[in-house]
Every structure is written in structure tokens, then in C-alpha cells.
Amino acid sequence: MNTMFFLLLVLSFSLIILFNLIFKPKNSKKSTGRLPPGPKGLPLIGILHQLDPTYPHLYLYNLAKKHGPLMWMKFGSRNVIAISSARVAMLALKHNDLAMAGRPALIGFKKYSYDGKDITFASYNETWREMRKMSLIHLFSVKQVVSFLPIRKEEVSRMIEEMTKKSDSSELINVSVAVFFLINRIICRAGFGKKYDEMGKRRFDEVFEETQVAITAFYFGDYFPFLGWIDKFNGALSRLDNNVKELDDFYRELIDDHLDPNRPESMNGDILDLMIKLKQDQAASVHIDWDNIKGILMNVFVAGTDTSTSLIVWAMTALIKKPQAMKKAQEEVWNVVGNKGFVDDDDIQNLPYLKAVIKETLRMFPPTPLSVPRETIQHCTIDGYDIPPKTMVYFNTHAIGLDPEYWENPTEFMPDRFLNSTIDYKGHDYGLIPFGSGRRGCPGMNFGVAGVELALANLLYSFEWKLPDGMKEQDVDMEVSPGITPRKKNDLCLVGKRYKYN
Template identity: 45%
Template sequence: MLDSVACSSVPINLSDLSVVLSNNVICRVALGRKCDGRFIGESGGLNDLLREAQQSLGGFCIADFFPWMGWLCKFNGLEARVEKNFKEFDKLYDKLLQEHLDPRRPKPEHEDLVDVLLRLQKDPNREVELSDDSIKSALMDMFIAGTDTSSATLVWTMTELIRNPYAMRRVQEEVRRVSKGKEMVQESDLPQLVYLKSVVKESLRVHPPAPLLVPRETIEDCKIGDYEIPARTRVYISASSISMDPKSWKNPEEFRPERFLHSSIDFSGQHYELIPFGFGRRGCPGMNFSIVLIELALANLLHRYNWELPQGVTREDLDMEEAFGITMHKKTPLFVVASPVQYCAGH
């Protein structure tokens, strides 16, 4: 990612770059290599398949609200689109499993997730049956739940920093002080980046990527406040309204990372005023993974470059509109200009 920023002589589409970064990171963890066109030749790369999955899953489907009207999805093409995408993914996953099982495959330096799941599948002492379909589902979960959310967070965080020069200066000073003389910020530097962590928290508060979490269903009758909720009711929890509630947050509309500097509130599911990753048994299992990914990417972008808006665009012009979908993206891509900072090791 840093190299493609360095090579660009025109404003950078940070939205696209973030998607490629998070897809690549998840691909390397799950499949042992980056997602590029090599996976499936003529049908396009995994990036294209993921884009299509994210768009069709996030599209409006009337059956989500009125299940008896589900037949309409047959006519508007959504069902066929989802089916086609599913078949392409299934073919790709079959191929990947075969590749991993091929005895001629060179032994990798590190096991990827598919290696681990295939090893568990063969383990005679396994406690849970793992079919090929379960492995494919685990991969799909990671791709769908992990890529879009992480890239959306990175984009919103950079957008807010560009809109708030004081926060930008403060976080850059911190990153550059902590990783002075190094070419790259390392994962081991992250615990010292206290302000940067507050910036990411504040970004998740103001722009939770899954604003309604994931739909849940009550298993028994219950009462919340004055509301009687019968069993088997689909419930949406509005994480975004909660994190903007003036009863819990002073000036909630303001982007102010300082609010977290002397506060114990975090997003791990213990503080219900901030739940971008949900909470409880079905809370996000990828939280720690994505936080490291976001913090590390952000720290390195800030360490290596100064960031400005393209000529003629002012902070006030920045479009903050949110796109409709399962993940709350910035509707228009973020274009920025990067100028390298000349004090890294070797300069």
C-alpha cells in the first residue's frame, strides 16, 4: 500500500486502496497469498467477486423486511445475481482446497487458515465435524465480515483527520515521535500510540461500519424498557444512534478523540454506549484482528506521508454522505494527495 502511494503522481483514491489492502491482508491470512487475478483466470479476480458479493448482499432486498414478498427478488434479478456469485465463489473455494491438498504443493513457511482447517478436518481426535462446506463458510464469513468493515473504518478515519487539522497534527506528531528513525511503524509500537488509538475509537463511534450490527432474533419473550418483544422477533440494534446519544456523549456530533484519552470506555463489548463490534456471544470475533490492521495501516500512512486534499477542494467540500448497504461506507471515494516525509531511516 505504501509503495503504491509513493508511485502515484496524481491524487490517490484512498477508498480503493483501503479495499485492496484489507482484501489482501485477509487473503494472506486465510489463503496464504494476496488476492489477485491469478486465482481464477477468466472470471476475474477474487477482488471482483468480493465486490459483487458486497454489493448484492448490501442491496435492498424486500424479503428482509416482508418475507412473504420474497418472490419479488426473483423478478428484479437479485436472486439470480446472488446465485451466480455463490457458484463462482464455490468453484474458487473448491480450487483452493484442491491446491492446498495437492501433495506437490511446497510446504509454506506459515500455515494459513485453510491449512489449519484442513488439518483439523483430518484430526482423529476432533470434537466437531468439519465438512468442506463448513471450511468454505468460514472463509466466506471472514471475507464478507472482515474486508469491507476494516477498509470503511480506515477511510472514515482518514476523512475525519483531514477535516480536523488539530487531530491530524497531534496524531502525526505522536506516530513520528514513537517511530522516529524507523522506516515503518511496527506492530510492537502500537501500544505507545495512545492518541492514535483514541482517533480510531472516535472514528468507530462517529462512523460505526455496521450501524445496525447484524440482525438478531429473540429466542423468548422479553421486555426492554416499556417494549414487550415477543419470541422470534427480528431485532436490529442501532449502534450508531447509541454512540450519538447526547445522554452518554458530550457534543456527540463533534469528532474529538480527546474524549477517550482519560476514559476507560472502549469497544470490547463491556461498555454499551460504544458497540461498533456488537457484544456478547455473537459479538465480532474479528475485533482484535481488525484493530491491529487499521491501527498499523493508519500509523504507517501518517508516518510516511503528509496528507492534503487535491487542489481546489476544501475541507468544507468533503462529502460525508454515507452509502446504503450492509456496511456503512463513505458514499464518494476519498481522494487525497500524499507528500513523503523525508526523515525515515536511510534518508
């Protein structure tokens, strides 16, 4: 089997090379215009053989140091550019946002898009615009995010109580695990009207993990159309199809539960309930079907969990490594909240240093260090270079957050840089675009950040945090797990002493 696979692979590559040599247009260089600089790749495969699939953002970051913040590359048959500075990001997003509003039809994304109808993986079309409008106005508006406050408060309180029990028994507190369960509980209740414990945690977690792997897997058909057969031969497509079916069954169960006239009251007003009402409302300005709903559930399910968990854990990790910043953050929240016993949403508006900590964490540990790729739907010009249609576009938010031309001491964790600063993460300041910008900006940003702020504020308010005995700040590892979202590889385990209010 292995010998036959190898022979077929060699034969396929040989035929493609021969086809390329015979039919390659003589004037192909002229037709593309003035392309950006970039690494020279091999015939046919480009630089795919060099790309680190585990940490592609780091590979592209180091490559940009040599070739510049706007790089042209070939990933197999695909034209690709990578943007690695705030200045070039502004030129792309402020002046060419519409030209870059498409999404490439990558197999791992397309399979989960329910025929291209969801708000993340669709091409730039009328359906996509309607879905985005619905998300911003009805699902993740400020008013709707506020309506989920009781859920956030209840689940954060539950997390603090569980941590307090460990603190009282002198156990180490695994912050990573506690935060993971917190975010899952919030998403399950706000999104689906069910408690995380009721959804079959093992099934929920296993499907989620498999989805993360399947979306980011390498598929030959994405970069070598002639080699799409390999994805079937090696079982990659079967694995992908199985996961999509599991997700579809999962969504169907959630929808059926919501359509049950005897459903629990907890489902009233959750995100799925809102979408069903919009579907049933003939007078609504947005018309959606079940595939649209499944597509948006996909976004809530996959995009919501890891990003918020990662942000809180990295914030706590950065603070524990920098005691001065931890002290400043905790003294702020203790002084503002006093002996109330819990930090409310209203208190957070009076915690500028907490907000600065979150911004600095987003800068240094963006939830998606390499953005979900865009695709140009028409020719555009960036910094004097020609970018042809059907070019895949990556924004390296990791590199942009470390851009020395935009940030002073970019490798240092310095929340103070955001005090008395108007720089924000909402897509208007191009040195800080962890949630994207423009037409492809994340519509669920407010929902995610609200949970992060409340959780982090109460973690800082409720406990005095210290490292385990014998451990120093420099001993705290910063290893990252591979994946779309860079989770901390090893759990953050700390000593948490319940703070005694005056």
C-alpha cells in the same frame, strides 16, 4: 408480462388481507403483552413502504427521535424492534443476550450460510457455539493474529512504497484505492495463502460486489411468506443462486489448492489451512465439515474487506478535515517511532492518540451502522416492555454512537474524549459496540483491528498529508455509499509529501 405481474401481486395482497381479517385472533393484542412504542404502519405491510432501503440506519435513527430508543415496528409479517441508545443496548445485551442469540432466517443470509452451519448466520445451536469457539481459540486468537504480522508488515510496506512513487512524481494519492488493495492483499494471504494478484482480481472483485448486493437485496419472501413466488418471478432468487454457486466454486478451488501435496509454502498456517487441519484432527475438541469451512470463509471474504477499508478511509477523512487532530496524531507517531522508518506492532502500544482516533472513527463511522439482525428465541423484557419470541432485533450502532445521553458533543470528531478513558470497542461499553457484543460479537475483531492500526499508523508516520490546492477542509465531502458497510462514496485523494526524519 408487467400487466400479469401487477394483477398477480394485487390478487396476492387481496387474499392475504382477506385471510388476515377472517382469521386474526380477537385477543392478539393481549397475547403480545406491553409492546414498546413505535410508528403506526399500514395493515399487512407495516412500515415497509416508508423504510429507506438505501440508508435504513438513518431512517430508523430519525424515527427513534420521535418514538424513543426502543421501537416496535412491523416489517410485513415480521415483528421488529430497533435499539438506538446505549442505555437500552445495555438492558438488551447485558440482561437478555441469550434471549436475543438467534438469527432470523432471511433469504439473503440463509443462502450463504451453508445450511445454517456458519458462525454468522446460524441459529443459536450447538453447531453455532462450536464454530464460534473454534474461531476464537484457533483462527482469530491473539496468538494467531500476531502470527500474521509479517504479512501485514510486508503489505503495508508495499502500500507505502507505491504511495511514495506517486508522491515523488507530485501525483495525488488515492487513499481509498490504495487502502482497498492493501486490505484485500492481507486477507488473501492470511486467509487463503495466496496473493491478491494471483487470485484473478477482476473475478474476486466482481463476486465480492455481487455478494454484497445479493445479501442486502429486498426479498418479498422475507416479509410476506405468501409472496415468495415474486422472488422467483422477478429473477431475484436466480441471481442469488448464481452468486452462491460462484462463491461455492471459488471456495472449492481454494480448498483443492490447499489439499494439493505440492501446494506453495505460503499456504502453511493460513486460516483455511488451520481449518483443514482441525477437520482432519480426529482428537480435536471441535468437529467441522466442508460446509462449516465454507461458511467461515464466507465471513472472512465478505466481512473482512469492506469493514477495515472503510474504517481507515473514514479515519483519514476525519483527520484531514480536522488539522489539529491530524497534527496531534502525526506528532505522536513521529516522536515515538523516530527515524526507524516503519511503525511496528510494538510501537502501536505506545500510541494512545492513534488508538483514540480509531475509537472515535468507530463511534462516528461504525463498519455496520445497522447490525446484522438478531432474533429473540424466547420471551424477554426490556425496559419494562415485553418482547415476544421470533422478534427481529436491530442495534442501530450509528444512533448509539451519537447518543447524547452517553456522549458529549456526539456529532463532533473528538479523539481526545478517549484519552484517559477506559471505554473500548470490545463489547463491554454499550455506547460503543461497532463489533457487536456478547454471544453474537464479531470473532474476527482482533484480526481486523490489527491491520487497521498498522496501516493507519504508517500512513500518518510516512507522509505529511494535505488537501489538493484550492481545496479547504469544508470542501471534503462525507457522502456515503449504500450497503452493509458505509463506504465513502467518492474516493479520498490527498497530497502526500514524504516525511523527512531527523
